[in-house]
Amino acid sequence: MRKHQIYILLFAILFIGCKHETGWVFDHEIILGDVDPIGLVVRNDSLWVSDVKNNRIVVLDFQGKFFREYPGFQRPMHINLYGPKIFVPEFATDKLWTINGVETDTISLMEKPDGAAGVSVKGGKIAIADFYNHRIILTEGKRTTIIGKEGHNDGELYYPTDVEIYANKVYVADAYNNRVQVFDFNGKALGFIGEMDNINVATGIAIINNKIFVADFEGNRVLVYDLKGELLQTLNSFLDKPTDVFVFGERLFVANYGSGSVSVFIKQGL
Amino acid sequence: MKKLIVIISFFVFLGTVHIKAQAPLDTLVHKKVEVRVDGLSCPFCAYGLEKKAVGIAGVDSVKIDVEKGLMTLKVKDGKVIAEDDIRKQVKKAGFTPGEISYPDPD
Numbered sequence: 001m002r003k004h005q006i007y008i009l010l011f012a013i014l015f016i017g018c019k020h021e022t023g024w025v026f027d028h029e030i031i032l033g034d035v036d037p038i039g040l041v042v043r044n045d046s047l048w049v050s051d052v053k054n055n056r057i058v059v060l061d062f063q064g065k066f067f068r069e070y071p072g073f074q075r076p077m078h079i080n081l082y083g084p085k086i087f088v089p090e091f092a093t094d095k096l097w098t099i100n101g102v103e104t105d106t107i108s109l110m111e112k113p114d115g116a117a118g119v120s121v122k123g124g125k126i127a128i129a130d131f132y133n134h135r136i137i138l139t140e141g142k143r144t145t146i147i148g149k150e151g152h153n154d155g156e157l158y159y160p161t162d163v164e165i166y167a168n169k170v171y172v173a174d175a176y177n178n179r180v181q182v183f184d185f186n187g188k189a190l191g192f193i194g195e196m197d198n199i200n201v202a203t204g205i206a207i208i209n210n211k212i213f214v215a216d217f218e219g220n221r222v223l224v225y226d227l228k229g230e231l232l233q234t235l236n237s238f239l240d241k242p243t244d245v246f247v248f249g250e251r252l253f254v255a256n257y258g259s260g261s262v263s264v265f266i267k268q269g270l
Numbered sequence: 271m272k273k274l275i276v277i278i279s280f281f282v283f284l285g286t287v288h289i290k291a292q293a294p295l296d297t298l299v300h301k302k303v304e305v306r307v308d309g310l311s312c313p314f315c316a317y318g319l320e321k322k323a324v325g326i327a328g329v330d331s332v333k334i335d336v337e338k339g340l341m342t343l344k345v346k347d348g349k350v351i352a353e354d355d356i357r358k359q360v361k362k363a364g365f366t367p368g369e370i371s372y373p374d375p376d
């Protein structure tokens with residue numbers, strides 16, 4: 001009987017806990033100073049931000065205290081973290097750089113983009129958002145797959161700015177089609193996300209723990225979806241021209257290009 | 271005969287002056303060129319325009335003012351930038367070129 005009561009109590013606690021999950025709430029803002037942020041990633045206790053105006057990557061703590069900078073990048077855009085490396089696409093030169101500790105290196109690309117806007121690296125795969133060619137360049141070793149072409153229909157892209165490889169799919173911030181488009185590794189279009197949500201320039205994308213985060217640049221919002229494309233939450237406060245999103249533990253970081261800051265949200269109800 | 275040569279030289283000189291005065295604006299030497307470009311809101315657009323504009327022959331550097339919707343091209347010493355090249359590159363960047371002006375005509 002006592003054991004039975006404990007099970008009921010545990011179930012009740014779980015049920016109440018789930019009922020109180022309301023998603024992400026604003027916690028604080030990190031002022032970056034003289035930084036025009038585009039991409040951001042978080043590693044350990046540091047925030048890595050691409051500063052497109054000043055052609056550098058800056059590293060800060062969660063209060064905005066400056067740690068160090070990596071200068072000399074030509075218009076760095078949506079950066080990516082994979083293993084120990086930070087991947088940096090250069091919009092001006094179309095080169096892809098890696099930062100590993102204090103060392104920087106370039107990765108040679110078989111297919112050259114025109115406006116390397118974003119990068120995602122998973123396993124041996126590298127996906128690059130090719131802004132002016134309206135496509136994604138997916139490479140694995142010597143194999144290159146071109147995903148998408150210019151247009152507004154299924155399988156077509158219009159100025160893509162970011163990309164994410166997740167669970168054997170390629171998710172594209174199809175910026176000026178105002179949606180996220182999903183492809184398989186062969187370039188077959190699988191569907192859209194956010195097409196009915198009045199996104200106004202889908203600039204950045206991040207996928208973590210089966211949640212898709214989309215930065216709506218002109219709409220000053222971050223939209224949170226599940227993998228089926230169901231809208232779970234819309235964040236529309238404390239954002240100013242958001243360009244990128246990153247989730248680290250129980251914290252959600254959003255780069256604000258408009259105000260040169262990073263907004264930090266925390267999970268509520270868990 | 272000498273008088274005739276002087277007269278001919280005088281008219282040739284006048285003709286040269288006239289041609290220079292009638293030369294189209296885009297072939298004159300300027301230090302800066304300003305181009306109106308509407309719709310420059312996102313950084314990818316602004317830096318995309320910069321990327322395309324640095325490829326224009328004769329351009330030394332490019333400055334984009336997103337708020338004013340203005341692109342300023344600094345011209346290399348002694349070089350001339352063709353307006354057609356500017357319009358072409360602005361279109362390549364995904365925009366419609368607006369008014370082209372010269373803030374410091376020489």
